[in-house]
Amino acid sequence: MARVRKKKKRKTFLIVILTLLVLFAAVAGVTMLYINNSLSKINHVEISQDPADLGIDTNTYSDDKSTTIDNILLMGVDSRDPKKYTGLSDAMMILTVDKKNKKLKLTSILRDSVVNIEGHGLQKLTHSHNFGGPELTIKTINENYNMNIKNYVQVNFFTLQKIIDDIGGVTINIKPDEVKWVNGYCHETARIEKRTPDVLKGSGPQKLTGMQAVAYARIRYVGTDFERTARQRRVLSAIFQKLAKTNITDIPKVANEILPNVETSLSSKYISSTAIYVLTHGLANKVEQNRVPYDGLYSNGKINGQDVIQWNKEENIKKMHDFIFGTDISSTNNGSTTQ
Structure with missing residues (x-):
């Protein structure tokens, strides 16, 4: 092979x-x-x-x-x-x-x-x-x-994170119980990249930075693995739509x-x-x-x-x-x- x-x-x-x-x-x-x-x-x-x-x-x-x-x-x-x-x-x-x-x-x-x-x-x-x-x-x-x-x-x-930033972010509806996990992953990524984390201030529909969107897609502890893959598909679909409209x-x-x-x-x-x-x-x-x-x-x-x-x-x-x-x-x- x-x-x-x-x-x-x-x-x-x-x-x-x-x-x-x-x-x-x-x-x-x-x-x-x-x-x-x-x-x-x-x-x-x-x-x-x-x-x-x-x-x-x-x-x-x-x-x-x-x-x-x-x-x-x-x-x-x-x-x-x-x-x-x-x-x-x-x-x-x-x-x-x-x-x-x-x-x-x-x-x-x-x-x-x-x-x-x-x-x-x-x-x-x-x-x-x-x-x-x-x-x-x-x-x-x-x-x-x-x-x-x-x-x-x-x-x-x-x-992937940079792609999302380059296209100006993607809009995702964040649930209240997802906020702390997004912020947690953002802090983790920020430590690796030696930069300030892009933390969320609340839930609801909002434009996410690359760091936030990838953190959202990584959430493991809210819902089942089925919901996790649904979050991943939401991010992909948002990227599809944004790129289709890119100048x-x-x-x-x-x-x-x-x-x-x-x-x-x-x-x-x-x-x-x-x-x-x-x-x-x-x-x-x-x-x-x-x-x-x-x-x-x-x-x-x-x-x-x-x-x-x-x-x-x-x-x-x-x-x-x-x-x-x-x-x-x-x-x-x-x-x-x-x-």
């Missing part, structure tokens, strides 16, 4: 598909020379595109019925300090570019879900990145959820700050063509959200003394496929949805 890195960078925390978004205005009105220069700054990683290496069931996807629907894995590692890389993928989302129905979709997969990881048996999904990096994580998701993911995007934690003259500055910190297996050709498609069809303002497992189709359990989420595989995969593809792909192609 070879991975050829052109540049090595440690990546942390929440993942975003900003690779596409920061280029929207550029592909609409800036020269191709600028686009190519911007894309050359991305930290590109080559991974195998062989379905067998990526765990794609060729019986399910052999007739290419899903070619108008691209699925890209967004992932990152939760590390408070960029010098202390843990290797665990804290948050994982599937970005679906649905050209058939002209939609963008985000599906969160809970990190503590029990999956079978090749060579390691039953484990939490989050451990797959530690065992084999992005390629093994893609293979694990494809094999356990009967998906057809071939590429990924990963962005640095502190880059074209501001895009070069944002792109130059972001792209050197983005790691992706996507080709420059795919990024530019998809950015044009998303821009021209106005998809950034219509991001549909989803998460797996679904209510009533999971239970809490333990493996090796660790708390895990056990899930009804057949029913969850059916609902997941219905959301992503508009139908249960595995059923229509007689593919298996079980290990």
Whole structure:
């Protein structure tokens, strides 16, 4: 399972598909020379595109019925300090570019879900990145959820914070019981960065700085892990919407700050063509959200003394496929949805 890195960078925390978004205005009105220069700054990683290496069931996807629907894995590692890389993928989302129905979709997969990881048996999904990096994580998701993911995007934690500041912040409705946790994480980040924390003064809808928005997305102790992933999706959606409205003259500055910190297996050709498609069809303002497992189709359990989420595989995969593809792909192609 070879991975050829052109540049090595440690990546942390929440993942975003900003690779596409920061280029929207550029592909609409800036020269191709600028686009190519911007894309050359991305930290590109080559991974195998062989379905067998990526765990794609060729019986399910052999007739290419899903070619108008691209699925890209967004992932990152939760590390408070960029010098202390843990290797665990804290948050994982599937970005679906649905050209058939002209939609963008985000599906969160809970990190503590029990999956079978090749060579390691039953484990939490989050451990797959530690065992084999992005390629093994893609293979694990494809094999356990009967998906057809071939590429990924990963962005640095502190880059996400800077991205939000560069676009002028994002508006989020903060609940009263979330305030103290946002402020706590802000103090923690400020100590690492040796700066003054951006603390909140109260709850309610408000524009958050990068430090505050990332702190909000990191909250673990208000509600369940399901609510945590919902907060992450709210931040991503807010970034989508803000970038879609960014003035074209501001895009070069944002792109130059972001792209050197983005790691992706996507080709420059795919990024530019998809950015044009998303821009021209106005998809950034219509991001549909989803998460797996679904209510009533999971239970809490333990493996090796660790708390895990056990899930009804057949029913969850059916609902997941219905959301992503508009139908249960595995059923229509007689593919298996079980290990």
